[in-house]
Amino acid sequence: MEYLTIQELVETAEKKKMSIGAVVLEDQAVQMEQSKEKLLSQMEENLRVMEKAVESGMDPELRSTSGLTGGDAWKMMQYAQMGGITGSFMTKAMARALAVSEYNAAMGKIVAAPTAGSCGIMPGCLVTMMEEHQIPREKIIEGMFTAAGFGIVIAKRASIAGAQGGCQAECGSAAAMTAAALTEIMGGTPKQAADACAMAIKNQLGLVCDPVAGLVEIPCIKRNVGGIMIAFSAADMALAGMESKIPVDEVIDAMKEVGDSMPCAMKETAQGGLANTPTAKQMKEQVFGKKEV
Amino acid sequence: MNVFDIIGPVMIGPSSSHTAGAVRLGRVAWQILEDRPVKAVIELSGSFAQTYKGHGTDKALIAGIMGMDSYDERIRCSLELAREQGLEYEFHEVNIPDTHPNTAHIFLYGESGKTADIQGASVGGGNILVEKINGMDVAYTGQSTTILVRHYDRPGAIAAVTNFMAYSDVNIGNFRLSRQKKGGEAIMTIEIDGAAPEGLTEQLKVLPHVISAIILKVI
Numbered sequence: 001m002e003y004l005t006i007q008e009l010v011e012t013a014e015k016k017k018m019s020i021g022a023v024v025l026e027d028q029a030v031q032m033e034q035s036k037e038k039l040l041s042q043m044e045e046n047l048r049v050m051e052k053a054v055e056s057g058m059d060p061e062l063r064s065t066s067g068l069t070g071g072d073a074w075k076m077m078q079y080a081q082m083g084g085i086t087g088s089f090m091t092k093a094m095a096r097a098l099a100v101s102e103y104n105a106a107m108g109k110i111v112a113a114p115t116a117g118s119c120g121i122m123p124g125c126l127v128t129m130m131e132e133h134q135i136p137r138e139k140i141i142e143g144m145f146t147a148a149g150f151g152i153v154i155a156k157r158a159s160i161a162g163a164q165g166g167c168q169a170e171c172g173s174a175a176a177m178t179a180a181a182l183t184e185i186m187g188g189t190p191k192q193a194a195d196a197c198a199m200a201i202k203n204q205l206g207l208v209c210d211p212v213a214g215l216v217e218i219p220c221i222k223r224n225v226g227g228i229m230i231a232f233s234a235a236d237m238a239l240a241g242m243e244s245k246i247p248v249d250e251v252i253d254a255m256k257e258v259g260d261s262m263p264c265a266m267k268e269t270a271q272g273g274l275a276n277t278p279t280a281k282q283m284k285e286q287v288f289g290k291k292e293v
Numbered sequence: 294m295n296v297f298d299i300i301g302p303v304m305i306g307p308s309s310s311h312t313a314g315a316v317r318l319g320r321v322a323w324q325i326l327e328d329r330p331v332k333a334v335i336e337l338s339g340s341f342a343q344t345y346k347g348h349g350t351d352k353a354l355i356a357g358i359m360g361m362d363s364y365d366e367r368i369r370c371s372l373e374l375a376r377e378q379g380l381e382y383e384f385h386e387v388n389i390p391d392t393h394p395n396t397a398h399i400f401l402y403g404e405s406g407k408t409a410d411i412q413g414a415s416v417g418g419g420n421i422l423v424e425k426i427n428g429m430d431v432a433y434t435g436q437s438t439t440i441l442v443r444h445y446d447r448p449g450a451i452a453a454v455t456n457f458m459a460y461s462d463v464n465i466g467n468f469r470l471s472r473q474k475k476g477g478e479a480i481m482t483i484e485i486d487g488a489a490p491e492g493l494t495e496q497l498k499v500l501p502h503v504i505s506a507i508i509l510k511v512i
Contacts, residue, residue: 001294001295001296024296028295028296031295032295039296042297043296043297043300045303046297046300046301046303049303064307065307065346065347065348065349065352066346066347103306104306104307105306105307106306106307106369107305107306107307107312107349107352107368107369108305108306108366108369109303109304109305109306109364109366110303110304110305110306111300111301111302111303111304112301112302112303112304112309112419113299113300113301114299114300115309115418116304116306116307116308116309116312116313117308119306122300144296144300145296147299147300148296148297148299148300149296151299151300152294152295152296152298152299155294155298155299156294160299161417161418163417177299213344213347214340214343214344214347215307215308215344215347215348216306216307216308216348217307287346287347288343288344288346288347
């Protein structure tokens with residue numbers, strides 16, 4: 001992609017009176033030397049994989065390879081039928097995010113968005129927008145280009161890898177990309193999408209990557225639920241007219257600085273944080289047996 | 294980087310490095326064997342050795358050895374499939390010094406007696422780096438079409454191969470030579486732009502001093 005900052009994306013979209021999603025699609029058609037139709041249908045294929053993962057992950061019998069997780073999406077979906085505290089829209093979105101993440105841990109087929117550890121956030125939000133708000137597919141797919149455009153800038157300026165930037169780089173990036181997409185899907189301006197992205201990152205700044213036994217399960221799966229809550233609330237704030245006081249590109253740079261100064265023990269090495277608790281150590285023994293790492 | 298690097302790849306979970314990358318390492322061994330595999334002996338080092346069961350790295354490697362892609366839904370049951378298809382496998386936890394934490398060493402035996410021996414690492418995000426093929430140093434990433442030419446270390450062997458490729462209008466993006474000893478067996482790792490033209494390996498095989506040539510596709 002030729003854009004190195006979100007600011008450039010916003011300015012181009014404003015000048016051309018297009019959404020950021022449309023700007024990204026146009027850019028990619030040129031860069032990848034492919035027709036827009038081809039790219040749109042490839043993105044739709046990714047959406048289909050996401051939908052299938054939502055469905056398959058709802059199986060009450062689903063268990064991960066390690067045996068540590070599975071079945072929570074189904075539980076959450078049963079609860080969502082009753083509405084819950086945050087209403088059925090939000091609780092169903094939570095169930096869908098759990099479904100994709102649990103399916104990933106059970107060796108199911110998923111779309112890394114942007115990573116496998118954070119793969120539940122985008123489908124959790126987008127499938128829920130289609131199911132509960134009847135948003136047409138084409139709008140969702142255009143929104144995925146918005147999300148991807150934001151994601152590319154984040155990956156270039158900061159990181160999308162837990163080993164490099166902690167969980168803020170994985171679930172944080174996923175929530176930020178999705179917040180921007182949700183804003184444009186709901187008719188927000190390019191500037192509002194940028195603000196939504198900034199507000200989502202700010203809410204996950206500093207989140208460490210501390211997977212129990214080094215597996216993409218605990219706490220990753222539940223952090224995908226946190227990710228959708230932040231994506232929806234950041235988009236709602238932006239659509240309400242709230243602005244990020246710190247411009248989005250500076251927020252992304254701050255995320256990089258935070259990631260760089262995070263200790264190694266908190267960056268996917270399973271040496272610190274939740275991974276270092278007595279219970280986590282027991283779980284590790286349970287899965288891998290007793291041995292020195 | 295493009296949009297499908299961010300929303301993608303489509304893969305079998307749970308981990309791009311422990312699952313998707315492992316499938317790709319297995320696939321390299323499968324490509325090099327050029328035969329139906331009947332036995333695989335796999336050594337795992339570092340993080341692979343410690344956590345392979347929880348991540349399904351064993352299933353992923355076997356799936357790759359059977360020729361599956363990293364998005365193939367049969368990966369989950371690849372061990373059963375291997376047993377059904379008469380592919381025996383063994384995993385050993387070892388320590389291969391001075392290597393990336395996610396390193397695997399794969400020995401493959403084919404039904405017609407061919408063997409393949411590769412050592413490589415899953416270096417993150419599903420990307421791989423194969424460092425040794427049949428005991429010789431290479432640097433294969435699976436991102437460009439790569440031609441491996443085993444040959445005897447003799448004057449003119451490299452010129453013959455590269456001249457032939459120039460004549461076939463194939464552009465070389467990267468070239469690496471590794472030899473065990475002066476005058477012995479050597480291997481050229483040649484990355485090219487685009488796909489290899491039809492019949493290239495057959496033509497390379499008849500050049501002077503060439504023992505064998507195989508094309509590794511982008512995986």
